[in-house]
Amino acid sequence: MNAQATGCWHCGEPLPANDVPHALVAGVKHPVCCHGCRAAAEWIDQLGLGDFYRLRTAASARAPDPEAAQRSAQAWQRPELARHVVRELPAGRREALLLIDGIRCSACVWLIERSLGTVAGIESVQVNASAQRARIVWNPESTALPTILQALARTGYSALPLDARALDDARRQESRVALKRLAVAGFGAMQAMMYASALYLGGDGRMDAATHALMRWFGLLVATPVVFYSAQPFFAGAWRALRTRTLGMDVPVAAAVALTYSASLFEAVRGGGEVYFDSVSMFVFFLLAGRYLEMRARHRAGNLADALARLTPAFADRYRSDGTLERVAAPELVCGDRVHIAEGMLVPADGTLETSFCQVDEALLSGESTPLHKHFGNALIGGSMVVDGPAIMRVTRVGADTALAGIAALVARAQSERPRLARAGERAAGVFVAGVLTLAAICAVGWSMVDPARAFPATLAVLVVSCPCAFALAVPAAITRALSVLAARGVFVVRTDAIENLALASHAVFDKTGTLTQASLDLAHIDATDGISALALAAALARGSRHPIAQALVRAAMNAPALTATEVRSVSGNGLEGCVDGRQLRLGRPAFALGTAHSDDADDAVILVDENGVIATFHLTERLRDGASEAITALCASGMHVEIVSGDAATKVSATATRLGLARWRARQSPADKLERLRELRSGGARVVAIGDGINDAPVLAGADVAIALASGTELAQAAGDVILDGNHLAALGDARAIACETMRVLRQNQHWAIAYNLLAIPLAALGFVPAWLAAAGMSASSLFVVLNSLRIGRSKPPATMVVPIATDLRTCP
Amino acid sequence: MNILVVMIPLSILLLVGAGIAFFWAVDHDQFDDMETPGLLPLLDNPDPPAADSPADEPPSDAPPQ
Numbered sequence: 001m002n003a004q005a006t007g008c009w010h011c012g013e014p015l016p017a018n019d020v021p022h023a024l025v026a027g028v029k030h031p032v033c034c035h036g037c038r039a040a041a042e043w044i045d046q047l048g049l050g051d052f053y054r055l056r057t058a059a060s061a062r063a064p065d066p067e068a069a070q071r072s073a074q075a076w077q078r079p080e081l082a083r084h085v086v087r088e089l090p091a092g093r094r095e096a097l098l099l100i101d102g103i104r105c106s107a108c109v110w111l112i113e114r115s116l117g118t119v120a121g122i123e124s125v126q127v128n129a130s131a132q133r134a135r136i137v138w139n140p141e142s143t144a145l146p147t148i149l150q151a152l153a154r155t156g157y158s159a160l161p162l163d164a165r166a167l168d169d170a171r172r173q174e175s176r177v178a179l180k181r182l183a184v185a186g187f188g189a190m191q192a193m194m195y196a197s198a199l200y201l202g203g204d205g206r207m208d209a210a211t212h213a214l215m216r217w218f219g220l221l222v223a224t225p226v227v228f229y230s231a232q233p234f235f236a237g238a239w240r241a242l243r244t245r246t247l248g249m250d251v252p253v254a255a256a257v258a259l260t261y262s263a264s265l266f267e268a269v270r271g272g273g274e275v276y277f278d279s280v281s282m283f284v285f286f287l288l289a290g291r292y293l294e295m296r297a298r299h300r301a302g303n304l305a306d307a308l309a310r311l312t313p314a315f316a317d318r319y320r321s322d323g324t325l326e327r328v329a330a331p332e333l334v335c336g337d338r339v340h341i342a343e344g345m346l347v348p349a350d351g352t353l354e355t356s357f358c359q360v361d362e363a364l365l366s367g368e369s370t371p372l373h374k375h376f377g378n379a380l381i382g383g384s385m386v387v388d389g390p391a392i393m394r395v396t397r398v399g400a401d402t403a404l405a406g407i408a409a410l411v412a413r414a415q416s417e418r419p420r421l422a423r424a425g426e427r428a429a430g431v432f433v434a435g436v437l438t439l440a441a442i443c444a445v446g447w448s449m450v451d452p453a454r455a456f457p458a459t460l461a462v463l464v465v466s467c468p469c470a471f472a473l474a475v476p477a478a479i480t481r482a483l484s485v486l487a488a489r490g491v492f493v494v495r496t497d498a499i500e501n502l503a504l505a506s507h508a509v510f511d512k513t514g515t516l517t518q519a520s521l522d523l524a525h526i527d528a529t530d531g532i533s534a535l536a537l538a539a540a541l542a543r544g545s546r547h548p549i550a551q552a553l554v555r556a557a558m559n560a561p562a563l564t565a566t567e568v569r570s571v572s573g574n575g576l577e578g579c580v581d582g583r584q585l586r587l588g589r590p591a592f593a594l595g596t597a598h599s600d601d602a603d604d605a606v607i608l609v610d611e612n613g614v615i616a617t618f619h620l621t622e623r624l625r626d627g628a629s630e631a632i633t634a635l636c637a638s639g640m641h642v643e644i645v646s647g648d649a650a651t652k653v654s655a656t657a658t659r660l661g662l663a664r665w666r667a668r669q670s671p672a673d674k675l676e677r678l679r680e681l682r683s684g685g686a687r688v689v690a691i692g693d694g695i696n697d698a699p700v701l702a703g704a705d706v707a708i709a710l711a712s713g714t715e716l717a718q719a720a721g722d723v724i725l726d727g728n729h730l731a732a733l734g735d736a737r738a739i740a741c742e743t744m745r746v747l748r749q750n751q752h753w754a755i756a757y758n759l760l761a762i763p764l765a766a767l768g769f770v771p772a773w774l775a776a777a778g779m780s781a782s783s784l785f786v787v788l789n790s791l792r793i794g795r796s797k798p799p800a801t802m803v804v805p806i807a808t809d810l811r812t813c814p
Numbered sequence: 815m816n817i818l819v820v821m822i823p824l825s826i827l828l829l830v831g832a833g834i835a836f837f838w839a840v841d842h843d844q845f846d847d848m849e850t851p852g853l854l855p856l857l858d859n860p861d862p863p864a865a866d867s868p869a870d871e872p873p874s875d876a877p878p879q
Contacts, residue, residue, distance in 0.1 A: 128847045176840050183836050187829055195822075211818065218822055222829075 008033035010041045010156065012059030014551065026050050036063035040156030044111065047118055047155075052111045060156055061102030068342075069153030073146040075315050075327045076161065082145060085161035089137065093123060096145060098134045098159040100152065103127070108157075115155045119143055134159070160314060178295055181230040182288045188226035189281035195219045196278035216268040219277035226281040227261045230288060255437075257284060290476040290496075293483055312383060312404065316348035317341070319392075337395045341386045349382045350397040358391040360384050383695070407671055407695055407716075432755075436462070436762070443766040462765050474750035477790040482743040485794030490726035491736045492711075498722035501706040502689060503740035507681050508635050509674075509700065511692035512646035512656055514713060516730075517622035521548045523556035528616030536560040538608045538618065541576045541587045544568055549606055550576070552620055575606065583610045621655060627731030632660050634734025638741070640689075645674050647696050674700040691725075691733070693717050708733070739794055746793050750786045757782045 008015060009023060009030035022029040023041035032038045040063035044052055076082055087095045103109065109127040112134060116125045121142030126135045136148060145161065152159045195215045198207075207215075234257060237250030257280055264275040316333055317325045317340040325340055330348040333339065338354065341347055347360070359371040362384040371387045374380065380393050383404040399405065440462045447455035479496050486493055493499060510516055528534040539557030542550035543565070565585075568578035575588015586593045586609050593609045608615045635642055643664035646653045650667035657665040666677065678700055681688050690697070690704035693713025701707035701720040709721030718724055725732060761778055839845065 126843065126846075172846060176845070179840050179845055180837055183840075184833065187833055191826070191829060214818065214822075218826070221826065 007059075008037050008062075009053075010037035010060055011062040013062060014554075025053070034062070034065075036065045037156070039063065039066050040154065043154045044115070044156075047115055049111055049114050052107050055110070056107035057105045060108070063156035064153050064158045066153065069158065070150055071327070072315055073149035073153065075329070076145045076149060078329075086145065092140065093137055094140050094145075095135065095137045097162045098136060098149075098152075099162050100127075100132055100134055100157050100159045102157045103129050103132050105129075111155060112152065112157065116148065116151060119148060119151050122148065133162070175295060178288070178292050181233070182285070182292050185226050185230035185281060185285035185288050188222045188230070189278070189285040191222040192219050192226075192278040192281040195222075196275075199275070213271055216271075216275045216277075219275055220265060220268050223261065223264070223277035223281050226284050227257060231257050231284045233291070234284075234287070253287060287476055290480040293480060313346040313348045331399065333395050333398050335395055335398060339393050339395060341391045341393060343386060343388055343390060345386055347380045347382050347384050347386065347393065349395045349399075350402045351380050351382075351393040351395040353378050353380055354392040354394050355390075359387040361387050404695070407698060432758075436758075439762060439766065446766075458766060462762055474754050474786050475747055477787050478743050478747040478750055478793065481790040481793045482739055486736060486739055488794075489735050489739075490729075490732050492724040492726060493722070494724060495722040498706045499740045499743055501687060502723070502737060503744040505687045505689045505706060505737075506640060507686045508640050508642045508689045508691065509678065509681070509704070510632075510642065510644050511690075511694060511697045511700075512644050512653055513622075513648055514693040515691055515697070515710060516625055516628045516644065516656055516660065518625050520623045521552040521620045522623045523552050524619045524621040526616050526618055531616065532560050534608055534616035535618075536563050537580050537583075537585060537615065538587050538606075539563075540565040540580045541568060541578050541585055541608075545570060545576060549620055552623075553606075553618065585610050585615075621659075622652065624656070624659065625730055627729035627733075629660055631730040631733035632662065634731075635737060638734075638737050640737075641686075645669050645677055645700070647671075647674075671696045671699045675703050678703050691730075708736075743793055746790055750789055753785055753789070754782060 007013060009025070009032050011033060013033045015031050015033055020031045021033075021035060021038045023032045023038040023045075025041050025045040030041065032041060040060075041053075044050060076085075085096050089095050100112070103112075106129060109129050112127050113125050116122050116136070121139045122136060123139060124135075124137045128134070138145075138148065149159050149161075195218050199212065199215050199219075231254075234250050234254045238254035241251050260276050260280045260283075264277050264280070267275050313330055315327050316330050316337075318328050318333065319338040319340065320326055333349050339348060339351070353374050353376055356376050358374050360374050360380060361371045362381060374391075379396075380386075380391070381404070382397075382402045397403075440459050443462050444455050444459040447458050479499060482499055483493050483496070523535075526535060535553065535557045538553050539560060540563040542553045545551070563580050565578040565580045568576060570576050574592035575586060577584070577586045579585070588606055590605070590607055593607045594614075605617055605619050607617045632642055641664070642662055643666070644653055644657050644660075644662060645666045647669055648667060653665050653667040657663070666673075669677065674697070678688055678690065682705070687705045689706040689708060690700045691708040691710075692698075692701055693710040695714050695716045697709075698714075698716045698720045701709055701717055706723065707721045708723045708725055709717040711718065711724050711726045723736065725736075757778065
């Protein structure tokens with residue numbers, strides 16, 4: 001495929017300009033971006049697994065550097081480290097759970113299973129793509145954990161052993177139990193429905209009394225496990241709610257289930273009247289199905305523990321007293337240790353710099369988009385990345401005292417403090433159940449005074465006719481439909497009350513770096529007499545560099561004449577110099593290019609100079625994320641107040657705000673500042689949607705009424721999100737708001753219908769006018785109406801953007 | 815209609831059997847990952863490499879189109 005010529009064969013990233021390495025795969029040379037990718041591609045081919053490239057539906061992650069991977073894998077040899085992550089199994093085997101970065105599609109699972117299958121001593125490999133985990137069992141006599149990690153690294157995946165406690169995966173347990181309950185409810189509902197239809201059809205005397213009784217007893221038999229096993233979460237939830245003196249959604253549901261079941265049980269034992277075992281099983285099944293969908297979305301979003309494990313490096317290179325290095329686990333560090341941090345590595349703990357200078361990328365932690373310059377004695381934050389190293393750091397804070405742990409604690413607190421708005425459905429359902437119970441009581445008292453013999457059947461008729469099926473389904477049916485419609489548009493709703501909050505929200509707070517803008521830059525304008533030729537010269541110099549500014553220049557110069565630079569030299573952190581057409585050129589910050597002792601300015605401008613002076617000045621701006629302006633236009637049009645709250649410098653934030661047409665923005669905000677701003681908005685009565693992607697956004701996300709995290713963002717942000725936005729575009733945000741509003745409309749219609757039906761049916765039942773078959777038909781019809789009405793959600797507008805094209809992504813599917 | 819007394823318990827027995835089979839499947843990892851295993855057979859390599867000398871294996875598939 002010709003698209004391959006522009007990107008790495010393995011990971012799809014841009015190729016370096018000079019000395020492109022080539023990987024020999026299946027006898028054909030393919031260009032790759034780095035030696036890690038070359039090694040991975042060739043190794044995959046040698047294993048005979050070259051099919052991977054034909055089968056995958058997304059480009060792989062960039063392969064780790066083989067040498068670095070080997071070094072970190074070796075560290076797991078240390079018994080004090082292995083002890084935490086390895087579990088001993090019977091018969092001398094060992095088991096570990098690995099968190100694997102870079103699983104992009106099913107082909108990755110296939111590749112991992114196959115390539116590990118070639119390692120002697122591995123007994124079983126189970127890869128779960130959605131959880132990005134692999135469970136591996138091996139025989140310690142023939143292989144060891146470092147060998148396994150290295151085998152993974154060779155195929156291009158970095159793996160991180162998780163704490164052995166994670167082996168008893170709580171999430172796995174939860175999803176298994178939920179599935180079992182759902183299956184029991186489904187089986188029970190089907191069977192109960194069969195016996196019930198026999199009762200309905202033969203209800204007018206054509207069925208003899210013995211068969212009638214038989215059907216009722218069989219109904220009881222299949223409904224009992226549904227009520228006592230499947231419906232357990234509702235009873236548990238109702239009990240919890242009652243103990244804290246609140247009325248959640250579980251209380252009316254549990255009340256409905258318990259009442260319908262006990263009334264039917266009573267009738268079955270007494271041998272008269274109607275039984276409603278089918279309704280109660282169906283009801284439980286529908287509700288469980290909705291909860292199951294919700295749980296799946298929640299598991300997809302990941303959790304806080306995973307997020308932190310990925311952020312903090314597992315190792316540190318500590319100096320021994322004699323000056324040599326030893327590799328230790330990051331948790332083993334203590335205050336006062338001196339550690340060595342190589343270029344491109346993460347800082348293992350908080351500390352102070354002991355070398356004279358280095359550049360650190362804190363984008364994930366602070367939102368600052370450009371690397372910061374650090375000098376001797378400056379503070380380094382654990383989890384940030386050293387861009388040009390190596391650096392030596394003295395550790396000052398470890399473990400729970402670090403800034404990163406502080407942010408995580410902030411997230412946890414904001415999440416627990418988040419005020420829970422009672423859902424519209426819950427409030428109404430609570431009132432409804434209270435009303436029905438009162439009516440039933442009045443009915444019982446009334447009839448017992450008039451005609452005690454009819455008191456019981458009439459009271460029961462009230463309870464059953466009002467079977468809150470339609471009512472209790474009104475909310476879940478609409479919400480469940482909205483969940484699936486949104487998922488098809490790449491919006492995954494983790495907590496269902498997010499839909500209601502999204503529809504009612506009045507303010508939207510966006511993060512800038514990584515959310516509205518991307519990591520890459522765009523060329524804004526050129527100050528030069530001949531812009532095109534200046535750009536061609538600059539692009540020739542920049543072609544070999546990975547720096548975002550250089551890449552922006554190369555992209556902008558697509559249509560300019562291609563020139564070749566020679567003797568290109570990169571001066572770390574400053575710029576590039578080289579020779580084009582015999583002219584000696586320098587490209588970089590003014591201070592470097594002009595050779596003057598200029599102070600560091602924050603302006604994103606680079607200049608190009610030759611022997612005769614300045615040729616051109618290139619001004620760069622951050623690149624807006626696809627769909628950012630559409631999303632903001634749509635949100636503003638739907639009546640929301642939109643603002644940007646960013647950790648970045650004021651000039652950059654205001655530039656982005658201007659481009660998007662936003663008047664309100666705040667710059668240089670720490671995570672705590674952002675949270676403060678949110679509280680301020682909320683104390684003014686606003687309902688706030690927060691949209692972010694970084695670690696620094698996580699507390700804000702956790703504290704907002706609706707938190708929307710980007711799937712391309714950090715795990716920590718996703719763990720705090722209520723809604724995960726898939727794909728690289730923000731345009732789905734407008735859709736999500738529209739669908740949320742539509743859902744609320746349909747939900748109200750459903751509730752009004754259910755109330756109207758009940759207002760009509762209950763008095764008639766109370767007066768004893770409703771025969772059983774009519775009650776059953778009315779009940780089914782009203783439930784059907786609710787479900788059909790809910791199916792209208794999302795019909796009016798086709799998806800604006802298609803997501804996840806399976807096996808058709810030609811760019812990455814050679 | 816007396817046949818119902820036989821047929822319905824029989825169907826319930828079948829149901830219980832199906833339930834037990836489903837519980838067994840859930841407990842044996844069959845439902846933990848619903849996405850990938852279904853695709854894996856499609857990706858099966860017709861020419862599996864030898865486990866011990868992978869480097870000597872000749873390229874097993876045609877160059878991608």
